[in-house]
Amino acid sequence: MKTELDLNRRPAAASRSLAGLSLTALEDEIKSLDVPAKPARMRAKQLRRWLHHFGSTEFSDMTDISKELRALLSQTYHLNRPEISEHKVSVDGTQKWLIRFQPGVEGESVFIPAVSKTGALCVSSQVGCTLNCKFCHTGTQKLVRNLTAQEIVSQVLIARDALDEWPATVHGRALSNIVFMGMGEPLYNLDNVAEAIDTMSDGEGMSIGRRRITVSTAGVADKIPELGARTGAMLAISLHAVRDDLRNEIVPINKKYDLQNLFEAIRAYPDLSNARRVTFEYVMLKGVNDSAAEARDLVKLLKGVPAKINLIPFNPWPDSPYECSDWGTIEKFADIVKRAGYPSPIRTPRGRDIFAACGQLRSESIRKSAAERRREALGAPSLKGKTSRQSDKPFSL
Numbered sequence: 001m002k003t004e005l006d007l008n009r010r011p012a013a014a015s016r017s018l019a020g021l022s023l024t025a026l027e028d029e030i031k032s033l034d035v036p037a038k039p040a041r042m043r044a045k046q047l048r049r050w051l052h053h054f055g056s057t058e059f060s061d062m063t064d065i066s067k068e069l070r071a072l073l074s075q076t077y078h079l080n081r082p083e084i085s086e087h088k089v090s091v092d093g094t095q096k097w098l099i100r101f102q103p104g105v106e107g108e109s110v111f112i113p114a115v116s117k118t119g120a121l122c123v124s125s126q127v128g129c130t131l132n133c134k135f136c137h138t139g140t141q142k143l144v145r146n147l148t149a150q151e152i153v154s155q156v157l158i159a160r161d162a163l164d165e166w167p168a169t170v171h172g173r174a175l176s177n178i179v180f181m182g183m184g185e186p187l188y189n190l191d192n193v194a195e196a197i198d199t200m201s202d203g204e205g206m207s208i209g210r211r212r213i214t215v216s217t218a219g220v221a222d223k224i225p226e227l228g229a230r231t232g233a234m235l236a237i238s239l240h241a242v243r244d245d246l247r248n249e250i251v252p253i254n255k256k257y258d259l260q261n262l263f264e265a266i267r268a269y270p271d272l273s274n275a276r277r278v279t280f281e282y283v284m285l286k287g288v289n290d291s292a293a294e295a296r297d298l299v300k301l302l303k304g305v306p307a308k309i310n311l312i313p314f315n316p317w318p319d320s321p322y323e324c325s326d327w328g329t330i331e332k333f334a335d336i337v338k339r340a341g342y343p344s345p346i347r348t349p350r351g352r353d354i355f356a357a358c359g360q361l362r363s364e365s366i367r368k369s370a371a372e373r374r375r376e377a378l379g380a381p382s383l384k385g386k387t388s389r390q391s392d393k394p395f396s397l
Contacts, residue, residue, distance in 0.1 A: 052205030126184025
């Protein structure tokens, strides 16, 4: 008769972390240990609770799982988070982590502490980016690769470890919101983003409500309704211009999805209402997009869309081609939008001193060719003469 666990199984050395995996992925891993399907589902749910509700990093904590299975799990897997290459804390309390997902692949996430009620973790969905938005430092880094769902979730685990916010339902927790506003374009990695959101919002695990998760896109119009249908997350649009000619220049994806196409997709987002408004992000660039006329055109563009506009003072980075609008200009712009009935808060810059503010994230990971990777695996010197942490520019933390 087959028991739950085949004790004669000889596992390989522990090589993979279970932390951050979805419930389905955990179940698949348990089944790979020759645990039958029904108990495997139950064990996966137990694991999910220990990993994502309690934040456990040791199998020995899991007292409702048999000692035999815990021993096998510990021989086959580990519960480590990805390596933290660098951790910086701003004078305003903002924290930034440079996370090494694998050698040569590093991304950044930022915790922004509460100004009023809630604090948010800004997570990355890619290392690098393909969009080349002119005001964004991340856009100067070529795409290295998409992050997996597990790697996206691991950014939440690292932040909660640092904030000592386990179990996940601790009252008054600082990390209450997730924003996909870090490195990369989330809708170009939608499968992994959707899986990560399922894990983050699981009531038996991390318990972050879907209305507390916001996904920001630069305007991948054909994926916007799908994002809403698959995730139920809140939508944010990285807008920054109200005319196609200017948006083509500073947000080049507009050449593929112009403002008309973009707003058709936005209006098709499921369940839009005053309780589920679209957030429009608008970075204030001196003499570029900050005139009173453009504020009035923005109001016209938003007609019929339940919206909130975040006005973002431009955050400079080395060799950036723009300057931040004068404060008086920003206030005048905000007043025009507000008088039209749209909330238009001016976002207080956070973490500028550690390059953690909006638009400043960038790692020094580089995409390598297959030949380059083979040479490195064989221990040969790099053809490019530099490692993944070397660059012609200073490291941009």
